[in-house]
Amino acid sequence: MLHQALLNPRRIALIGASTDAARLTARAQLYLRRHGFAGELFPVNPRAADVLGERAYPSLRDVPGDIDFAYVLVNTAAVEAAIEACAERRVPVACVLADGFAEAGQEGLALQRRVLAAAHGGGVRLLGPNSMGIVNVPAATACSVNAALEAERLIPGRWSLVSHSGSVMGTLLSRAAARGFGFAKMIGTGNEADLTAGEIASLLVDDPETDAILLFLETIRRPELYEEAARRAHAAGKPIIAYKLGRSEAGAALATTHTGAIAGSDAATDAFLRACGIARVDMLETLLELPPLLLGARPAAVPKRAVRVVTTTGGGGAMVVDRLGTLGIATARMTDTTLAGARKDSVAAALNEARAAGDCDVAVAVIGSSAQFRPQDAVAGVLASQGPRPLAAFLLPQADASLQLLAEAGVAAFRTPEACADAVRSFLDWRAPRALPEPGDMSAVQALLPAPDEPRARAVFAALGLADAAVAVDPAAPPTLRYPVALKAVSAEIAHKTEAGAVVLNVPDETALRAACAEMRARLGSRISGFIAQPMVRGVAEAILGYRRDPLVGPVIALGAGGVLAEVYRDVVLRMAPVSAAEAMEMIAEVKGLAPARGYRNLPKGDLAALAQAVADLSRLAALPDVREAEVNPLIVLQEGQGVVMADALLSTGREDASGTAACHTSGHEEWPLV
Missing domain, CATH: 3.30.470.20 (ATP-grasp fold, B domain)
Structure with a gap:
């Protein structure tokens, strides 16, 4: 039921629909009709009997019959009452356009929690707040206020997009259209008070119109839902590809401000996405251009991290090889067919050899100037090639017709060497979802928690299996030790022991040990509770x-x-x-x-x-x-x-x-x- 109500609603209420066609809150109705929505629309406006030529209703209570989807277009202060009305009518999904919630501070967060509680009280799933809505191109459902929907025609495609940012949703729609392709579904999640990108991705795994799932992420909420979606997508052969903000501290700060989310480590996010089996790209262009390279492929268990390049232009081939090298990807061989040009037989033969070679993971075709003016001839050899290795193509000139031919044939084609290299890197980093090892019996470790000082921490680690050579030291009766030793004070208060002088290295004998203990005790006093020592060792x-x-x-x-x-x-x-x-x-x-x-x-x-x-x-x-x-x-x-x-x-x-x-x-x- 959620899949249908969210992704393919047929009876839509527009709460707060405006009678002024120039206003933002009128756009959803205009775009739904512009792009051919054949379902039923119910504009809700208490001050108008007619909204843009369609009958309006004073309240949601007055709308006849069941409602699949409610787009809440009212201002922030009125959202709570609107969601309460949705709960009363048992609307399966309500989408909130307004901002000013969790991203706006504590008051906004409190309001968001009240709205969510009202929704859940009536069995309503919430999309947003701060959501640009949903677009289902095959079903002609453009329930969004995104200005990119001013386009006269939406091109249907086989990929679906889930985006935290509504503006980026429109950006990718327009950029895809400029390449001659489109999307199946597009969903803006906003603040994700309830429905998250992970849960929606899982719904898209079951969507027969979706072959690949693209994610534009500002943060990650409910990571377990991403894991579930990725495992199901892997089993279904539907790659999930993510562009995640937060590579830099500044980017992470901006994403946090926009979504009202906590910031985490980008390195941890990278590890998480890889463990799930989600391919991550560094460039927005790559998000659109990578899917054909992954469709029908499986992650390599042990990638060689090497490519073979077949090029009709030495300079273009060098661009790709150079960029791949900066990403730690070797070029096993570059075959330059410049003298033969882009002849179908020579290019196809070279690519067939590259795709069959055992020393690489991917074959890359680089096509020069002929791609601009002789598209059929330029890409004929690429289209004719066969082999077990995936194929990517970089076109040196601006060559829209050649790119269109490659896209129609399902060949991943790139406009820049940077995007081509980023895609190959993403493909080689792509992994199958990990199998989780069992942690074993943790009761002995649990019994040692909390660990107020270093000896207890060492005991926890020893219970996990790490060997510990440290022993407690009583200065009055030191234990038998193998000198020289490292002596440390035990303290729950001192965070940086070296800087505090709570560590002495290379203590040569028992006399020096007693003296070092006495000196530390005199200087640090009640801040320390004891001493530990262990033999000095030198490793490799x-x-x-x-x-x-x-x-x-x-x-x-x-x-x-x-x-x-x-x-x-x-x-x-x-x-x-x-x-x-x-x-x-x-x-x-x-x-x-x-x-x-x-x-x-x-x-x-x-x-x-x-x-x-x-x-x-x-x-x-x-x-x-x-x-x-x-x-x-x-x-x-x-x-x-x-x-x-x-x-x-x-x-x-x-x-x-x-x-x-x-x-x-x-x-x-x-x-x-x-x-």
């Missing part, structure tokens, strides 16, 4: 291992080059937690700073198996909602077969109370710098 590398429950996407695990410069270099790889040891080994391979531990230039290899197991063990914290952050820095990687050593440990726990404030307990020495 240092790693930073961190865990965090990201505010947008949930638990993530991070691995990077560790030590005191971890915050400077930020050489870090993230995955959604938990991960398996095999996934952890893939993470190790991606961290540049761990190259020495991998045996770079015949250096002694580190115990990568032990490091991978430590990553997997710490990631099991995902099963404990109370744990907000955890970190081991450095985690010292010893030589192969000798394990890893935990140096410093941090654990932060806490849940939000009724006011939304997090009660937190922290142990360790630093805040997690990774995401």
Whole structure:
């Protein structure tokens, strides 16, 4: 019922429809009629018997029969009453145009919550607030106020779009039209007080008119719905492609202001989308141009991250090769057919060889000037090529006719080398939805929470499986230790122990240990509750291992080059937690700073198996909602077969109370710098 009411309503009420055709609130009615809506419209306006030539109703209560969809066009202050009326009439879906809700501050958030409560009280699903509505091109339903619908004709297509931004919805509609193609469905979600992009994407998986789902995202709400949609889409062979704002801090801040959402780490979002099986693009152009490359394809289990390029222009081929190289994608071979030109047989033969080669993932055809003036001849070789590898094409000139021929044949075609490279990168980063490893029995770990200090944090990590060589130190009767040792004060108050002088390295013997304890006690007083010590060790590398429950996407695990410069270099790889040891080994391979531990230039290899197991063990914290952050820095990687050593440990726990404030307990020495 939701699918029909939201995506293909036949009886639509326009609450607050204006009699003035020049006003924004008149557009939905005008556009519905302009584009041929054959269903029933019910303008609701208490001050007019007629709205733009159609009978109007003074209230929703006066509208006869069932209503599939209500577009609420009234001002912000009147929205609550309008939704109450929808609840009274049991309207399945109500869409709210007005802004001034969660994105406007606490008062707006409170109003949004009241509106949502009123909707749910009557079984109404809410789209918005701040929503530009819905467009169903095959059904001629343009229930939106977006000015892009001024177009005389909407081109039907096989892709559907879900967008947080209404203006971007119109932007993509117009840009697609300029390329000669269109959409099946377009839905603007706005603030997502109720219906989210993830839930709507799941509905589109079941839509027979949709082959690919495009997302324009400013944030991520209810990540579990994205996961569900992505798994269902993968099973159905319908790729989901996302353009997500927030790559920069400034972009994240603007998106937060627009949608009234919390900001999360973009690196965590990237890991989340990849884990779900959602392809992410960096360029808006790529969002429109990538789908043919993914349609009918499956994510590569172990991509070679290499392409073969066949080009009729040396300069154009070099542009693509150069751009791919900046993204870490190798060119296994470039075949230049410049002297032969764009002859069908030579281009097709070269592309067939490229698509059959085992040293690449994708074949890229680059076509020069002939594409502009001789489109049929220019792309004939591309259209004739066959092979198991996917095919992408970059056209050097402005060549709309050639692009149209390629689009009609289902070939991904690009106007710029940057978009072509971005699409290939997105394709190679694309993964099947991950299989979640079982965390195992976590009762012993749970029993150790909360962890008010570093010894308890270490105990939690030890219960997870990480070896711990640290022991408690009683200065009056020190334990037997293997000197030299590192001595640290135990404190629930000192966040940065090195800066506070709460760490002493290379303590040579028991006498020096007693002296160091006495000096710390005298200087730090009641701020410390005890001491721990562990033998000094020298490994082949240092790693930073961190865990965090990201505010947008949930638990993530991070691995990077560790030590005191971890915050400077930020050489870090993230995955959604938990991960398996095999996934952890893939993470190790991606961290540049761990190259020495991998045996770079015949250096002694580190115990990568032990490091991978430590990553997997710490990631099991995902099963404990109370744990907000955890970190081991450095985690010292010893030589192969000798394990890893935990140096410093941090654990932060806490849940939000009724006011939304997090009660937190922290142990360790630093805040997690990774995401």
